[in-house]
Amino acid sequence: MKALSQVGKYGLRAILYLVANPSEGQYMSIRQISDNLKLSFHFITKIFRELTEKGILISYRGPSGGIALAKPADQIMLIDVVKALEGEDYFDKCLIGLPHCGIAKPCPVHEFWKETKIQLQKNFAETSLATLGEKIRTQEVRLDE
């Protein structure tokens, strides 16, 4: 049961590093993040570019440039990041993929699959990046190595 692609996993881990190490009014360089998390600089750069396009991050080029959250961390919910990384239809996926399922006569697994999706969606929607950053710092969770 893989919920996220590599893009989603790396993107989340990278953004968690960012929120766990806040630097007042400064940009954090992508190099610092990729080095610390030991992830490919180029791959993370590409992922961050998408997040910048989608309005989750802002970026700045040149010396002392880097990326930063576009909004305060308590105003960005996990679900925003996940949808940006995995697509807006992330929670609309079907379990078995019947070709012309209009959900008029739902298949026998639809009910509990829907439940599962709603439960995860609720948790994603209620969790802010600020909350996650705080937890990582206070509980000393290691994101690296």
Add this chain to the structure above:
Amino acid sequence: MKALSQVGKYGLRAILYLVANPSEGQYMSIRQISDNLKLSFHFITKIFRELTEKGILISYRGPSGGIALAKPADQIMLIDVVKALEGEDYFDKCLIGLPHCGIAKPCPVHEFWKETKIQLQKNFAETSLATLGEKIRTQEVRLDE
């Protein structure tokens, strides 16, 4: 949030067709299933071969051969089929993939990810193929086209 690979989806759909159309003591040909579900015969054949190896199905070659459930439908749980199709570690997957996470200091998403997995696992474990087949028949769910 894609829970199943194509192998998993096709495999489930094909086995649902089988349980929804029971034929007392006979084998159902793979051709019939792939034709009715409009899925690739070769791909379904390959998937069924794995399910046969894993003991979910039995097969028989030659005229009037085909595949059949290895056990009565009420003794095969959805979770058995899913694990056979997707791997035994299906419910052990990590959400963000921290490299050396020993779950001593779980990351801040572990708790609700675990909840989600347990909920789906429970539903998969409590649902038998017999139940699904019955629902498909009585609720006239279409698996084809």
Add this chain to the structure above:
DNA sequence: CTTTATTAAGATAAAATACTCTTAAATAGG
């Protein structure tokens, strides 16, 4: 014994995903 129907097995091809590399553009600072 031959033909036909069927699954088994594995090679091959195509497509999607994951990752890398190169070059360009922006910006700060000397």
Add this chain to the structure above:
DNA sequence: CCTATTTAAGAGTATTTTATCTTAATAAAG
């Protein structure tokens, strides 16, 4: 203006997943 630092953009490569194709093995029936 020049150089160093950093993200942007996109081309290129590798790996995995998905799907197809070919040939073999098995078994029934004439």
